[in-house]
Amino acid sequence: MSTQTIINRHAPERVRRTPAGEQGFSWVRLLAVMLVVILALGPLYWTFITSIKNGTELTASPPTLFPHSFDLSNYVQVFSSSFFLPTLRNSAIIASITTILALIFGILCAYALARLDFLGKSTVLSTVLSVNMFPFIAMIGPLFVLFTGPIYLYNTYVALIIPDLVLTLPLTVWFLTAFFRDLPSDLEESARVDGATRLQVLWLVIVPLTAPGVFAAAILSFIAVWNDFLFGLNLTSNERAQPVTVGITRFNSEHVVAYGQLAAAAIIVTIPLVILVLICQRRIVSGLTAGAVKG
CATH class of the missing domain: 1.20.5 (Single alpha-helices involved in coiled-coils or other helix-helix interfaces)
Structure with missing residues (x-):
């Protein structure tokens, strides 16, 4: 054959x-x-x-799939409003501070869970992860009472940063623990032999080596805080600390829904996230991919 x-x-x-x-x-x-x-x-x-539709086309029935007009008056009205830019600034400040704090505390906690041996370590990690399963709307009542009574933090940045940390820290800790756990311990031992303290090893050796994961965790935390609506709606009252996700709802009145202005504001609010993701997409993908392979 x-x-x-x-x-x-x-x-x-x-x-x-x-x-x-x-x-x-x-x-x-x-x-x-x-x-x-x-x-x-x-x-x-x-x-x-x-x-970008004008008032006549906005109320047309049936609605047009391809607009016949290109009207920028909605964007002009959004930027000329007295509250939009202040609330946009508030969101940027709150999201940036929360992300930085979440990274600092998340890195320290993740390193301890990945490298240190102590009683109940697995329980701590499971508890941290279970926080994300907690209905955050159940926190609104106690936080409102706390921030308007014993601790007067209502309508301040701190009133939003604290619950936003509860929202972002579990994700950051769980995400970074997998990265730190899979790094070879020989690197740390070499640095310790050269005289570095444990904190110096963490910030000068571990964090740079896990930069993709740290960067991905930072972007995900920033996006989560930027999109927050629940805490901003209930723990603020005006543009002094109100985030932009809540501020754009003020374009509506008692009898009118400003569809054009709401849509224009939503596009403006989305643009910073789109630009951030486009600039950092390689780091985000590398961080998520490395975490998936290692975890």
């Missing part, structure tokens, strides 16, 4: 079916990607075209 006969007997179906199977799989994958893109970008597209 010839070699060609053996090959044809054992592999003809696979050889003949592979191109057709791959082609079918490619079409399915392409359709899946297109569906995901439409679902992801559809709301953003609708918000954008709503923001």
Whole structure:
């Protein structure tokens, strides 16, 4: 029996079916990607075209899928309002401070959980993760009473930074623990032999080596705080500390819903996140990928 006969007997179906199977799989994958893109970008597209429609087209029935006008008056009204830019500044300050604090405390806690041996370590890690399962709306009542009574923090940055830390710290700790745990301990031992303290090892050796993970955790924390609405709605009352996610709702009045201005404000609020993700996408992807492989 010839070699060609053996090959044809054992592999003809696979050889003949592979191109057709791959082609079918490619079409399915392409359709899946297109569906995901439409679902992801559809709301953003609708918000954008709503923001550039004039008043007549905004109330047209049925609504137009492709706008006939390009009116920037909604954006002008948003920027000329007395509260939008202050609330935008508040969101930037609150998100930045919360992210920095979450990284500082998260790195220290994650390093302790990854490197130190102490009683109940697994329980602590499980408890940290379970905090994210807690309904944060249940915190609003006690926090409101606390910040308007014994501790007068209502309508301040601190009143939002504290609960936002509760929101971001569990994610940061859980995310970074996997990175720190998978680093070889020989690096730390070498630094300790050279005279470095444990904190110096952490900040000068461990953190730089896990920079992709730290950066990804920082971006995810910043986005979570930037998008917060629940705490901002209940723990602030005006543009003194109110985040922009709550501030844009003030475009509405008792009898009018300002669809155009709301859409324009939503687009403006989304732009900083889009720019941040586009600039840092390589670090985010590398951090998430490394965490997935290591964890």
